[in-house]
Amino acid sequence: MAPTTTPDPFAVADVIVTGREFREFAAFVHRQTGIALNEAKRPLVCARLRKRLRHYGYARLQQYYDHLIERDPEGEELVRMVNALTTNKTEFFREAHHFALLRTEILARRTAGPGPRRLRVWSAGCSSGEEAYSIAFTVLESLPGVIDWDVRVLASDIDTDVLARAERGVYLAERAAGVPTALRERYFLRGRGANEGLVRVRPEAARLVTFRRINLRDEAWPIRAAFDAIFCRNVLIYFDRALQQEVIRRLVEHLQPGGYLFLGHSESLLGMGMGLRPVGKTVYKNAPRGERP
Ligand SMILES: C[S@@+](CC[C@H](N)C(=O)[O-])C[C@H]1O[C@@H](n2cnc3c(N)ncnc32)[C@H](O)[C@@H]1O
Structure with a gap:
C-alpha cells in the first residue's frame, strides 16, 4: 500500500530534509515573504531550491538554511532563494x-x-x-x-x-x-x-x-x-x-x-x-x- 505520510527525512530532487527542519525553514520563508508553506509544499520547495543547494554543494536543506542565516550578510542569497520559490504564473489580459x-x-x-x-x-x-x-x-x-x-x-x-x-x-x-x-x-x-x-x-x-x-x-x-x-x-x-x-x-x-x-x-x-x-x-x-x- 502507498504510504500516507511523508517519509522523514524526506529526499526529493536530491534535497534531504526532515519534517522539523522543513517547518523551521518554512517559518523563515514566512517571516521574509509572507508565503505560507505547509507540509504538502515540501516536495515543491525541495525541487525549486535544488539548484541553489547544488550551487553550494549542499545535500540538506538545513545546510542551505544555515548558509542564509550565517553566511549571507548582504542578503544576496536570500533574494535568489525568494526568486526560486515564488510562483509567477501570469498572462496578458488574465481575467x-x-x-x-x-x-x-x-x-x-x-x-x-x-x-x-x-x-x-x-x-x-x-x-x-x-x-x-x-x-x-x-x-x-x-x-x-x-x-x-x-x-x-x-x-x-x-x-x-x-x-x-x-x-x-x-x-x-x-x-x-x-x-x-x-x-x-x-x-x-x-x-x-x-x-x-x-x-x-x-x-x-x-x-x-x-x-x-x-x-x-x-x-x-x-x-x-x-x-x-x-x-x-x-x-x-x-x-x-x-x-x-x-x-x-x-x-x-x-x-x-x-x-x-x-x-x-x-x-x-x-x-x-x-x-x-x-x-x-x-x-x-x-x-x-x-x-x-
Ligand atoms: C501568480 S503571480 C500573479 C501575477 C499577476 N498578478 C497575475 O495575476 O497574473 C504571483 C506573484 O506574486 C509575487 N509575490 C509573492 N509574494 C510576494 C510578496 N511578499 N511581495 C510581493 N510580491 C510577491 C510572486 O513573485 C509572483 O510574481
Missing part, C-alpha cells in the same frame, strides 16, 4: 473582465468627469509584467487625448528575476497570442532575424510603467501615491489569512476615495469588513470622499 471594468467603469467615468487628468494604477505582484502592460494598453485605448494625461502604472514584485523580464518587455510571440489582434498590432513590435518569434512592448506603452521591487510583507512600502486602482491578483493566495487581511488593509490605505481594488479569481474580501463595496467579480470599490465611515 479579461477586469480590464473591461477598468475601461467601462473607471476610465470612461474619469474621461467624462471633471476630475484631474491624472491616473495612478498599481500592479502589486506583477510577475513578468503582463498584467501591468495589459493595464497600459487598456489605458492607451480608452483615454482619449491620453497624451494630455499624467498616467503612471507602478508594477512591483518581490522577485527580481521576473521584474527584470518585465522591464525588458520582450515576450515569446505565443505569449501575446491572447491579446486582442488590434491591440497586438498597435502595442507590440515583432522581432525579425535573430529575434524572430519574439515581440517587444512598444515604447508608448512601456513608458507608462515603472517597475520596483516591493515586498508586500515589509512593514513599510516605499510608496506615497494614492491609486485610482490597485491590481493585487493571485498574490494573496500564497499568504495566510491574517497576512491577507493586513496587506489588504494597507492596500486600501493606498487607494483614492472611490478607488478600485482588483483581486484574483479565488481571492475575496468576504468577512474582512474593509468597508469596500463589491462592484464586479473580485473587484471592490473604496467609499467615495464624504461617504467614508
